[in-house]
Amino acid sequence: MTRAEAVAAEIRRRIETGSIAVGAKLPSIRKAAEQFDVSKNTIVDAYDRLVSAGIAFSRPGAGFMVAERRRQTPSERPRHVAEAVDIASLLNAQLEESFSIRVGDGRPPASWMEESEVRRHLGLLGRHQRSSSDGYGSAMGLPALRERLAFDLMEREVQASPDQILLTFGANHALDLIIRRFLVAGDTVLVDDPGYYPLFAKLKLAQIRMIGVKRTPTGPDLDDLAGKAERERPKLFFTQSLAHNPTGSSTNLPTAHSILTIAARCDMLVVEDDPFVDLPTVRGVGLAPLDQLRNVICVRTFAKTLSASLRCGYIAARPDLIASLAELKMLTTVNSSGHIERLIHGLISEGHYRRHLKRLAQRVQQATETVVPRLQKMGLKLFAEPTGGYYVYLELPEYVDDIALAREGARQGIFIAPGTVFSPERQPAKAGIRVNIAWASDPHFFDFMLAELRHRRT
Structure with a gap:
C-alpha cells in the first residue's frame, strides 16, 4: 500500500466510524500533510482517491468536504477503473485544444509532421x-x-x-x-x-x-x-x-x-x-x-x-x-x-519517410540548441543531458509543487506535464516537469516559469 493509499484509507475509516462527520470540511492540504507527516503531493493524491471513490468532493474556494453516504449503483465505476481514468487525466488534457502553449504535450507541432x-x-x-x-x-x-x-x-x-x-x-x-x-x-x-x-x-x-x-x-x-x-x-x-x-x-x-x-x-x-x-x-x-x-x-x-x-x-x-x-x-x-x-x-x-526523418532530426537539434540553454539559465537542473528526442525533464526546487505549478499553468493557458503523473505511485523521487523542446521556445513559457519561481520562493 502506498502512502497516499494509507492516508486515504485512514480518512475513510474516520468518516465511516463517525470521527469525521458527513458534510465536514477535511483539513487543508498543508495541515493534513503535517498531521500525517507526508508530502503535500501525497495528500493531494489521497484526496483525489477519496473524490474518485465518492467519499469526498471538492468545493471551489472551500477545499475538500465529506460527501453524503450512498450505495454504489451499477453505473458507478469500480475503484480500479476510476484509478485508471485518473492516471490518464493528463492524456485527456493533452487531447484538448484549449491550451495556447503546449510545453507539456507529448507530440511535436503539426508543422513538424508534414x-x-x-x-x-x-x-x-x-x-x-x-x-x-x-x-x-x-x-x-x-x-x-x-x-x-x-x-x-x-x-x-x-x-x-x-x-x-x-x-x-x-x-x-x-x-x-x-x-x-x-x-x-x-x-x-x-x-x-x-x-x-x-x-x-x-x-x-x-x-x-x-x-x-x-x-x-x-x-x-x-x-x-x-x-x-x-x-x-x-x-x-x-x-x-x-x-x-x-x-x-x-x-x-x-x-x-x-x-x-x-x-x-x-x-x-x-x-x-x-x-x-x-x-x-x-x-x-x-x-x-x-x-x-x-x-x-x-x-x-x-x-x-x-x-x-x-x-x-x-x-x-x-x-x-x-x-x-x-x-x-x-x-x-x-x-x-x-x-x-x-x-x-x-x-x-x-x-x-527517410527524408522526413532527416528534416525532423534537424528541427529537434535546432530546438534543443535553442531551448536547453534558456532552461538552464533559469537555474534549474536537467535530469539528464538531451539524447536527441523531444523531451527533457526539468527538476524543480523543493519549494515548488509540480501539481500546483501545472494547475496555475492551465489557468494561464499553458499546458504543463507534472512529474508526479509519471510516477507509478504518484511519489516522484524529485519534483519536476516534462518539457517538450518542440513547444518550449515560446517566451511566455519562460516568463511564466520565472514569475512562478520568484513567487513560490517567497
Missing part, C-alpha cells in the same frame, strides 16, 4: 488501390509493410523475419495486447519510475501490481532493478531505452547488458517501447540488437515521428509470442487498418 505529404499519399492510395484491399486482410497486418519493417530492423542489427512482426493500431494497442496476453489480475510487473503514464493506467485497469524501478541518466538503476526482480519475481519489465519519456535519457551499453543479464536470471520478459528509435538524432543503446528478440519484446510506433493520426505501430518478438499475440488481436479487433498500413508502406518505400 501532414500535407500524408494527405497527398492518401489521395493516391484512394485512386490506385485494388478492390480486394477492402477486405479484412491478415490479422498479422499488411505483408509488404511487415517485410519492409523486417528489413529496417536488420539495418538496426536486429534479425527478424516478417513472421516475427505483428502490426497494431499504434504503441498503446501493442501494450494493451501484451498486457492481456501475458498478465492476469494480481500479477506483478516492473516499470520505469518515472515512466510512461498511459501504460500505468492500462496496468491499473487490468488490476496488475506495478512496481517502479528508479531511472538514472544512463537507464534503469541496476541495483534497484536487480533487487526488485529477485524479490518480487515479476513477469515483465516495461522500459524505454531511447529518448525516454519523460526524462529524455537513454540507456548506455553497460546498463543494457546488465538489464538483459538480470532479466534472464529472473526469468523475466522485457518489453522495450521505443517510439523514437527511427530518429537519426537519438543516441543510446537499445536492448533488441543485443538480445535478438530472445527475451525482449519490441514495441514501435509511427505516432511520434510521422503522424499521431496514423494509428499504426508494431510488435517484434519471438515467433511463438507473435503467434499468440496475433490470435488475441484477431479476437479483439479482427485486423488492423489495411489502408493506413498501405499508406505507411508507400511513405517508407518511396523514401519520403
Whole structure:
C-alpha cells in the first residue's frame, strides 16, 4: 500500500466510524500533510482517491468536504477503473485544444509532421488501390509493410523475419495486447519510475501490481532493478531505452547488458517501447540488437515521428509470442487498418519517410540548441543531458509543487506535464516537469516559469 493509499484509507475509516462527520470540511492540504507527516503531493493524491471513490468532493474556494453516504449503483465505476481514468487525466488534457502553449504535450507541432505529404499519399492510395484491399486482410497486418519493417530492423542489427512482426493500431494497442496476453489480475510487473503514464493506467485497469524501478541518466538503476526482480519475481519489465519519456535519457551499453543479464536470471520478459528509435538524432543503446528478440519484446510506433493520426505501430518478438499475440488481436479487433498500413508502406518505400526523418532530426537539434540553454539559465537542473528526442525533464526546487505549478499553468493557458503523473505511485523521487523542446521556445513559457519561481520562493 502506498502512502497516499494509507492516508486515504485512514480518512475513510474516520468518516465511516463517525470521527469525521458527513458534510465536514477535511483539513487543508498543508495541515493534513503535517498531521500525517507526508508530502503535500501525497495528500493531494489521497484526496483525489477519496473524490474518485465518492467519499469526498471538492468545493471551489472551500477545499475538500465529506460527501453524503450512498450505495454504489451499477453505473458507478469500480475503484480500479476510476484509478485508471485518473492516471490518464493528463492524456485527456493533452487531447484538448484549449491550451495556447503546449510545453507539456507529448507530440511535436503539426508543422513538424508534414501532414500535407500524408494527405497527398492518401489521395493516391484512394485512386490506385485494388478492390480486394477492402477486405479484412491478415490479422498479422499488411505483408509488404511487415517485410519492409523486417528489413529496417536488420539495418538496426536486429534479425527478424516478417513472421516475427505483428502490426497494431499504434504503441498503446501493442501494450494493451501484451498486457492481456501475458498478465492476469494480481500479477506483478516492473516499470520505469518515472515512466510512461498511459501504460500505468492500462496496468491499473487490468488490476496488475506495478512496481517502479528508479531511472538514472544512463537507464534503469541496476541495483534497484536487480533487487526488485529477485524479490518480487515479476513477469515483465516495461522500459524505454531511447529518448525516454519523460526524462529524455537513454540507456548506455553497460546498463543494457546488465538489464538483459538480470532479466534472464529472473526469468523475466522485457518489453522495450521505443517510439523514437527511427530518429537519426537519438543516441543510446537499445536492448533488441543485443538480445535478438530472445527475451525482449519490441514495441514501435509511427505516432511520434510521422503522424499521431496514423494509428499504426508494431510488435517484434519471438515467433511463438507473435503467434499468440496475433490470435488475441484477431479476437479483439479482427485486423488492423489495411489502408493506413498501405499508406505507411508507400511513405517508407518511396523514401519520403527517410527524408522526413532527416528534416525532423534537424528541427529537434535546432530546438534543443535553442531551448536547453534558456532552461538552464533559469537555474534549474536537467535530469539528464538531451539524447536527441523531444523531451527533457526539468527538476524543480523543493519549494515548488509540480501539481500546483501545472494547475496555475492551465489557468494561464499553458499546458504543463507534472512529474508526479509519471510516477507509478504518484511519489516522484524529485519534483519536476516534462518539457517538450518542440513547444518550449515560446517566451511566455519562460516568463511564466520565472514569475512562478520568484513567487513560490517567497
